[in-house]
Amino acid sequence: MDVEYKGKDTIIHNLKDFDLGQTMECGQCFHFQKIDDDEYGMSAYGKFLHAAQKDDKMYLFDTTKEEFEKIWCHYFDLDRDYGEIKSFLLKEDEKLREAVEKMWGVRILNQEFFETLISFIISQNKQIPHIKKIVETLSERFGDDLGEINGMRFFAFPTVSQMCNVTEEDLRDCKTGFRAPYIVDAVQKTADGQISEAALKAA
Numbered sequence: 001m002d003v004e005y006k007g008k009d010t011i012i013h014n015l016k017d018f019d020l021g022q023t024m025e026c027g028q029c030f031h032f033q034k035i036d037d038d039e040y041g042m043s044a045y046g047k048f049l050h051a052a053q054k055d056d057k058m059y060l061f062d063t064t065k066e067e068f069e070k071i072w073c074h075y076f077d078l079d080r081d082y083g084e085i086k087s088f089l090l091k092e093d094e095k096l097r098e099a100v101e102k103m104w105g106v107r108i109l110n111q112e113f114f115e116t117l118i119s120f121i122i123s124q125n126k127q128i129p130h131i132k133k134i135v136e137t138l139s140e141r142f143g144d145d146l147g148e149i150n151g152m153r154f155f156a157f158p159t160v161s162q163m164c165n166v167t168e169e170d171l172r173d174c175k176t177g178f179r180a181p182y183i184v185d186a187v188q189k190t191a192d193g194q195i196s197e198a199a200l201k202a203a
Helices: 020-025 066-073 082-092 094-102 112-124 128-142 166-175 177-193 195-202
Strands: 002-004 009-013 032-036 038-046 045-054 055-059 143-149 152-155
Touching: 002 066, 009 066, 020 032, 020 038, 020 045, 020 055, 032 045, 032 152, 038 152, 045 066, 045 143, 082 094, 112 128, 112 177, 166 177
Parallel strands: none
Antiparallel strands: 002 009, 009 055, 032 038, 038 045, 045 055, 143 152
């Protein structure tokens, strides 16, 4: 890929093995809104991103060089060679070809640990639109306001400290249902260090 910084925008040329729509809507992420065909608004790492793709070119609007290099390049896993990965998988198991060819543009997002933990507790026995709505509601009620685009307001997913005083009743008001005590438990254990990304990676 080639990266161009043009005014306030970052433009990525010659993208390979990447489709923004497939990546956002395959069920690994729940904190985004579709603005138009191949155009999305999303939040990650406390930042808002307005992104669009046209063929092998992706536009990251109002995104600085520093933000792209520090956050979004890693978030979209753009430095990894997915062509090599897919070639390896197909050599190992030809049965994967249909999936690889159908979802050729999916990349594994490097999401924030705490947001991913809570989101997948929410995801138990829920369909994607319902999960997205709950994540959106939690963000609106407890996270930081990141701004607006096309009449859509975006909020950061709340941090551990912002969630520490949230009660089961608060969570049920956000339609989490039976998941509320599990979310409270996860927040408390993350806050006091019983659960940590570093420990899980080292296990």
